[in-house]
Amino acid sequence: MMKKITAMTSVLALALGACTSYTDGEVESAPVAPVAEADTGDAELAALVDEVQIPYETFTLPNGLTTVVHTDRKAPLVAVSVWYDVGSKHEPAGKTGFAHLFEHLMFNGSENADGDFFEPLQQVGATGFNGTTNADRTNYFETVPTAAIDRVLMLESDRMGYLLGAVTQEKLDNQIGVVQNEKRRGDNQPFGLLRYEVVENIFPKGHPYHHSTIGSMDDLQNASLEDVKQWFRDNYGPNNAVLVLAGDIDVATAKEKVAHWFGAIPRGDEVVDPAVTVPQLAADKEKVIKDQVSTTRIYRMWPVPGETSTDYVPLVMAQTTLGGLASSRLDNALVRGQSLAVSVASWQWSNEDAGVFVVQADLKPGVERAALEAALDEQIAGFIAEGPTQDELDRSKTSIVSGFISGIESVGGFGGKAVTLAEGELYHDNAGHFRTQLDQMVAASPESVRAITQQWLTKPRFSLIVEPGERTEGGENRGGAAIPDTTGEGLNAAAVDWYCNPDFCDPEEMQTTAAQDRSKLPEVGPLTDLDFPDIERATLSNGMEVYFARRDAVPKVTVRMVFDAGYTADSRDALGTQSLMLAAMDEGTDSLDATELAIAQERLGASVNGFANLDETSFQLTALSTRLAPSLDLLADFIRNPAFRADDLERVRSQQLNRISAEMKSPVAAGQRVLTPLVYGDHPYGIPASGLGDSDVVTGLTPAALDAAHQRWIRPDNGKVFVVGDTTLAEAVSLLEASFGDWRAPATPLPAKAFDVEIPEPDARIVLLNRPNSPQSVILGGRILDARGTDDNTVLLAANEVLGGSFLSRINMNLRETKGWSYGSRSGVVYNRDRLGFAIQAEVQADRTGDSILELEKEITGFVGDNGVTPEELERTINGNVRELPGQFETSSSVLAGMVNIVKYGRADDYYETIADTYRSMTAEQMVDAARRNFVYDDIVYVVVGDAEVVEPQLERTGLPYTVQELDQ
Template identity: 60%
Template sequence: MIRLLSTSLIALSVAACSTTAAEPLASASAAAVADRPAANAAVPIEPAPLSELVAEVELPFEKFTLDNGLTVVVHEDRKAPLVGVSVWYDVGSKHEPAGKTGFAHLFEHLMFNGTENAPADWFEYIQQMGGTDVNGTTSPDRTNYFQTVPTGALDRILMLESDRMGHLLDAVTQEKLDNQRGVVQNEKRQGDNNPFGLLRYEIFENLFPKGHRYHHSTIGSMGDLDAASMEDVQSWFRDHYGPNNAVLVLAGDIDTATARAKVEKWFGAIPAGPEVVDPVVTVPTLPAEKTKVTTDNIATTRLFRMWTVPGSNSPEAVPLNLASAVLGGLSSSRLDNALVREDPVAVSVSTFNYTLEDAGVFVVQADVKPGVDPAEVAAKLDAQIAEFIATGPTADELERAKVSSMAGVIRGLESVGGFGGKAPQLAAGELYMGDPGHVEKELAQMAAATPEQVRDLTRTWLSRPVFNLVFNPGERTEGGENRGGAATGANAAGLPSLAELTQANYCKPEFCEPVSLATFMQAERDTLPEIGTLSGLEFPDIERATLSNGMEVYFAQREAVPTVSVLVEFDAGRAAETRADLGTQRLMLATMDEGTRRLNSTEFAIAQERLAANISAGFNADWTTFSLDGLSPNLAPSLELLAEFIRQPGFRTGDIERSRAKLLNALTAELKEPNQLADRALRRTLYGDHPYGLPSSGLGSAQRLQALTASDLQAFHDRWLRPDTARIYVVGDTTLAEATRLLEASFGDWQAPASPAPQRGYDAPIPTPHQRIVLLDRPNSPQSVIYGGQVLDLRGATDDLTLLGASNEALSGGFLSRINMNLRETKGWSYGAGGGIGTALDRVYYGVRAPVQADRTADAITEVQREIDEFVTTRGVEPNELERIVNSNMRELPGQFETAGDVLGGVVTIVRYNRDDDYYEKLADTYRTLSAAELDAIARATFVEDDIVYVVVGDAAVVRPQLEALDLEVEEITLEE
């Protein structure tokens, strides 16, 4: 889950902003400047007070404990017929003994592979009941399992969760263990294969000494994973997965009395397990400053500065999170201002405080601007850190950090489950702090934090010896296959053996011998509980209005949280460009994000932060979009800021140059990342010069990016962003009348130019299918990334793809699809594989993706070919697949539209593709009447395996000999742009 105010280590870069003085407009024609609307005198920035935001976070709950020690937390939320069910176990990789690294995570995988009374794959049951937001995760501190289910399926999901808590062991076989071991090892390879994939090892191995509980990676080492035995499985389950070591949260359409009765029924007879004693984990300090230099297949040098800091169980964590936001987390952060704008020696900077339970890692990073000496950037980075340690944040900086953080929590609490909703917030509070409502106390602590407190804690922790890590571009000198494990032998001080853990520290005498739990409550578990009455989807009414300038407004009301989401879309997208001018739109949008005519970049960022308004721009194949996620009390000034962003771009010379440098770096990085390489190559191979053949990133050649001028950006803006090609969507806690009134004030005076509206270009011919393997060499890759695709004779604007998508669910569209179950669950060659139908106005495509271990590349392609061929010839949709397709699609509908963002996406789809307003409400009837013959017919008329082109990105020395043994042409290419 996303812990409050923490940033995932995966998110290793953020958009950079910094302060500049307002510059004159550069290079745009005088006529273009004259035609722009005059800037408003001022955008009224009058945000709701901080106290009002704190008051919005109300998370009432009731808590009780069963006789066996299971802690249960209940939160009632009747907005939808859904219940978020979250089970958190107090066991993670910090509990692993020497020689058993990665085992907590491996065991998490085994928990999805069936139980004594429910032997099928977990996702089979979840999809049949219409569950959404389904997953399980492992951290150093805990393992959790969660899903959101229709209220009528609550008994069934509680039976299933209790069955894997109390009735698992007899279902775990050596075959399942071996298979999931392979899956996890491919998950490790997949992570290691990416640029910066080895960073996770560098952080923890260097900051935490050998023997420390956070020294080793949660993914573990290959050797330890290979050594995991059935005896380990048995011991791990008995020692850690008892009800007294777990927290169960039910959040949603449920009350405490009902919850207590159901939980007692399903969990009450599971006996308590051994008392688990959490290991003592300290916050270590390096004995001296430490520096390490390594190389990786990356675009530019990245500099890191890292310190260990207190964890989330410390009152010092919240102020340190605020310090991180001010130093490098906010768009207007100190580092952005100093190193990206005022003195642009870096293309991006960021800071985040990664908080585990008992310790954390405070990380500062900077990507060196190509052509700049890394030593110069390092010196300036260190100087800024030193100045921040000395002075701390200003009151205004701290206020903006608080507002931005609190708004994120408010938005997350719209969901009852998932990664950041109510159930995980309650579970985390109980597991870590013994208080399900701890999030409210954290927000109160945040509101009370002072600049002096933040300064003093920053000074305390960041004045200690630092770990300097430098990633330089180049060939990797080591892989991750031998990393991630804890030290063994003499170096394993403080790490007991498994036997010591089992017999001495963790095991009560009565549980030291194997105990079968299969006899408990067996009569009630012979069959799955019936699914009760399920409520159908009630999609919000779509209300409509038209502004005085003709702009259409589409509105749906959602009142669960005080937020509003707005999307302004224009008929443009990548289809507004050709290969020759590709990159213009991407640079235009990046520069627009740097400020307006009135507000320079930092001023624009500060305005958003004060309002807790997230404003952004993007595009896909057919549309260019501008979005606002705001708080309803701040809606009026937020919409004014959005309108200024769209209508009055600054296009200053300095902004353009900074954006250009970022995008040139992004382009270099894209040509090194295996999935982006594969996507680029496949799109170009399938579509040629058609707009859909352009890279999804919107980045063309470095030469084109370097040649673009302010006039080019302004011309694209004036040609494609105009009110007569725009629509506005609003969903949230307001009314159509109020939204229309505010939109009229911000957009109503925007008049379309006299010139005809431009038309997207879909005329370029699509190449005739020519099946082959297109190989891109990426040396030393432990995995190969396989992309396959075929352009279909279907158009999104005119053809309803619902039935084709349903048919593909059996073949490749989901966890239980044939291709994923084959390559992941049966063969163990991949962490996950699958495919789907693209969505676009013009010709759509079918695509399949399979990252696999390098030595199984050709075998995987053969299996994909076989699965597709069988599906469209001899083995169409089978009865169990049809049942799952029908039930899951009917029953998932309420869960698919729980949040305002979900509803916004639905409204957009209805309007874009000219569907009836009740389209989603009628989908249940569409699925209910499906037949296998109907699905088979559409698949056989659409999928042609002989037309599929396969792109492989991998180590050619390993892969090419395999591919040449197949009955397919192999074409090796190099992508330079």
């Protein structure tokens, strides 16, 4: 009997997110039975898709607010998601960036809840809370304990109906600065100008999608208080919004509570969507730009219909088979076959009404650009002419549906059921539109996909070439090509009569005539503590310990094998070995080459990933529970029998060298590569945390060296097995025995890592890495703590949360919310098995670099001095950490991660259940004591990545010695 499934995210998101796989690991190879091909015929797929459901009901208040309710009782949580039908496409001339700016302002408090909205949300233990803006809509979302639903609905309704009295000039000025720094932060990244190039070259002037959502600096700077207030009046009425409640709530309760909190808000003017067409370029065009990137990237782009078009799903299928699968046409031809590119992809820049079909390829060093362009165009032309094969299409469908199911557990957040329902209701007037998309996917044939591809990808295209070099222009003067306002009345001037859908709305039943008491926030009701799943244990015949937790909300099983290796398994003269070993394992086994390995996963609807951190090398399988046996066979073949073929190694070597080069172009990654060795010295953690290693080492590694590393570290007596999902311990052990039971440890002793290395004495200073033309500076700071991951560090983590570890922390509220110099600044405890670190990261506008370092000093020294933890901070920290526990472990993946941590750090099985009492008994004095012992400002070493011409003159006043060096490009 197939389990009834409730679905989650959009078909497009699944197509993009479900098809990438990584792989690694093994020791003493033993033969493994060939992986059986799964039957993924149309009938089986259709049956699986038919089980993917999100039961929901919809009702509409007299003021026009549409509410969608989905009941999911698996946890005492409710996802609240409010979507407004306003995005950057609605912005008139001179007001670009207003939709996104208002997203920020709506977090800064309302008339009856003045102050930052993150405060009451954190107090109730909200998880996954944020807001986003795109071209078509703005949304706000949070997942909260069921007992806090009234408080959250009061907050959401207050900023919908009672906001403007709380919007002040001071708040506006501050958030303009924050958004401008968000723009600088995006512009400062490699490929940071891509967003401007896409919209400005694909969509003509005057088109609603021609300008970026972030907007222009001038339009933001010129926004007046009355401008933004009128923007709110025009766009944020209840009749222009969709509210979704998903989780531990029923329709009757939802009707009562939504009417109570939202019913008195008056209806607003109707928002009139601008007319949006799919543009057509007059002729092919090409543009070449320079950027701080590691290698040349070639883009091919075509205007295509948006998500509301019936062509959308066939285009998704085309994009997935062309360059979205691990076994895609482009990968096989250009990366694995002709070895012209280090990576390829196809994807869609999707909007509601129109989008962009994108194909990209990164040039392999030493290859002529023209050769890759010719080969790329040949593959695209062949795909347009032939379309996908039936097998490619079947694998795409299976991968998409499997990814769909993986997201089912989450009720909210950036994805989840609430997103799917809201998107369907807002864009299609049908919360269940995901069913239409899935049915279209099942019905898609090679012929139908080919026809849609020929219809749109034979039109003129835009080619963008991004080459390494100094930028010829930044983003400061871009983003503001506006929509002309030809009406003289603004875009949203029209209004229509009130309408209530009789199928979902009973005006008499739902009528609310008076505003509710908003003089104080509603109390939070009785809370349900976390019930962490029981951890069951077993031992395989080869001695591997198995840890199991049952979660049956979806028909998926996740298996993770964790080996005591990681990047610290590399000696100092072999940095990058583990990473290259993992990459090479992704290229196939003794019996399967890279393409065959990818195809095997896609046919099963499974994914195999290999990854590492400083302490561990892990391999993870996510599989449909009905296909667990063949999926485990594939995992076993992958871990135990890597091929390490010479040709494959050359290919992944080029990719890793390119990633190392790319790290040096990214301001944060480049700074971290310099900072970590400065503070850790010769300790095993004193290496770049990415694990990519040294170029010289990677260049010289051989298949024999990778095989030796594999044999040394990936062995059954050095690993543990973790299983979470829709199975039983008995079944899991039986299947693991069949795949891994005969895997025996070699006779050689277990390898060991030496952590008894002295940490260098702190030498407080600033190292400035010159990165010319950077609109922002990245400030990184660090010191090593006399604490280890196996210690009880709960109080230390709580202290950091107050100082810099949350949105409401002192560091972030100062540099972002008070000064407006940064989009985000933080401190954190770098957590590993051995010595912990204290780290600071602040990305600030370049002309405020020195001032920001002084503010960091003020916050840290004040916190450990006379300005300790306040009663309000203590209450927020305790309440937030206790109340968010059920939300932290909503999904199987989060349970798996928690189980791994319990074992890694030697915690008791009920650790996450008892930690609530640890927080409840915590005092401000304990937190301050932990801060004084660990957050020692005079020990902090800074690395600043920025434009030395702008930044160096500011450093003198910090009082810290400094040196300037060129960024190693």
